[in-house]
Amino acid sequence: MTKKLYYTEPKKLIAKSNWQSDKEPKQIILETSPAYPEGGGQIGDSGTVEQNGKMIKFLDTKKIGTGRKISRDDFPAITVGQNVALILEQEVPSEWDPQEPVIVSVDANKRHSLSRSHTAAHLLWLALGDSYGDLYSKVRGCHIVETRGRFDLLIKKPTNDELREIEAIIQKWVLADHAIEVVTLPDEPECRIWRSAGEDIPCGGTHLESTKGVGSLHLKAKNKGKSGIRVIYELID
Numbered sequence: 001m002t003k004k005l006y007y008t009e010p011k012k013l014i015a016k017s018n019w020q021s022d023k024e025p026k027q028i029i030l031e032t033s034p035a036y037p038e039g040g041g042q043i044g045d046s047g048t049v050e051q052n053g054k055m056i057k058f059l060d061t062k063k064i065g066t067g068r069k070i071s072r073d074d075f076p077a078i079t080v081g082q083n084v085a086l087i088l089e090q091e092v093p094s095e096w097d098p099q100e101p102v103i104v105s106v107d108a109n110k111r112h113s114l115s116r117s118h119t120a121a122h123l124l125w126l127a128l129g130d131s132y133g134d135l136y137s138k139v140r141g142c143h144i145v146e147t148r149g150r151f152d153l154l155i156k157k158p159t160n161d162e163l164r165e166i167e168a169i170i171q172k173w174v175l176a177d178h179a180i181e182v183v184t185l186p187d188e189p190e191c192r193i194w195r196s197a198g199e200d201i202p203c204g205g206t207h208l209e210s211t212k213g214v215g216s217l218h219l220k221a222k223n224k225g226k227s228g229i230r231v232i233y234e235l236i237d
């Protein structure tokens with residue numbers, strides 16, 4: 001199983017790792033990954049990977065393999081213990097020696113933007129919960145990219161006035177600059193909980209260390225038929 005440096009040392013964005021090739025020629029499996037794989041709606045990291053002076057890009061990071069399913073009362077059902085693979089721009093270079101480690105460098109700007117966007121998603125989730133009650137039974141989808149994100153929810157479509165009110169609630173939390181910590185279940189380190197201002201949200205994503213860095217955002221809502229209402233946030237610089 002890949003050692004998940006993005007959890008144990010989240011600020012370490014460059015790391016040496018042993019690796020192995022995969023059935024897929026444009027993919028390598030890491031022994032230690034600073035790169036965060038796609039999960040919980042958040043897209044995967046990208047960056048560069050290098051050995052023997054030959055550097056190539058990786059375009060995405062994914063979890064692969066079956067892992068182990070967790071089903072317990074105090075946490076949503078998730079799969080843990082998977083391997084992490086880098087999705088390369090090209091096939092593994094012939095110069096690379098499989099017996100030697102590679103150096104993986106995560107794109108720091110993209111990671112920061114994703115952490116900001118993911119933190120914004122949590123503030124939106126909390127603010128929507130104030131208006132619509134328990135969202136866990138109503139959520140049908142979530143997608144988080146660098147500058148925006150969305151939830152698909154089985155709720156009544158918010159009016160423009162309601163969206164402005166939700167924006168104001170989020171802005172208040174941002175300006176309060178609440179600290180954010182991540183705690184894990186003692187016996188399951190991959191079961192992670194985002195915690196801020198007394199609110200807990202189970203989440204394995206990457207986040208800022210406090211709410212201020214989220215800055216301002218703008219909300220929109222669209223009807224998506226069977227998927228319910230899509231609430232979209234767009235981050236403003």
Ligand SMILES: [Zn+2]
Binds near residue numbers: 118194204206
């Ligand atoms: Zn999160």
